[in-house]
Every structure is written in structure tokens, then in C-alpha cells.
Amino acid sequence: MTTPPPATPDVPQYQLLRDTGNGPTTPDEQAILHAEFGAPDARGVYGAPTTTEETTA
Numbered sequence: 001m002t003t004p005p006p007a008t009p010d011v012p013q014y015q016l017l018r019d020t021g022n023g024p025t026t027p028d029e030q031a032i033l034h035a036e037f038g039a040p041d042a043r044g045v046y047g048a049p050t051t052t053e054e055t056t057a
Contacts, residue, residue: 026032033040037047 024030033046040046
């Protein structure tokens with residue numbers, strides 16, 4: 001494993017991203033997430049808030 005070069009003003013962080021080929025950490029990750037958080041939202045996010053709550057400060 002190599003250490004990636006640091007981001008500098010010349011090289012933004014998004015240019016340093018590399019595809020590692022890593023997939024889910026477990027073969028049934030979607031089933032586990034669904035059991036824990038319910039169905040994903042339209043963006044595929046598990047456990048996202050279903051309503052928007054405004055906070056007043």
C-alpha cells in the first residue's frame with residue numbers, strides 16, 4: 001500500500017482519488033442495511049431522514 005501524495009493548491013483532492021476496487025465489506029451488505037435502517041431512499045441512501053426539519057437558533 002502506498003501513501004497518496006498530499007493535496008496542494010495545484011492538485012485538488014478530487015484529482016487524488018483512485019479506484020481501489022473495494023466493494024461491499026460483506027456480500028449481503030444491502031440486506032443488513034435494509035434490516036437496520038429500512039428501505040433506501042430514491043438516492044440509495046439507507047437511514048436518511050424522511051422529513052425535513054427546520055431548526056431555529
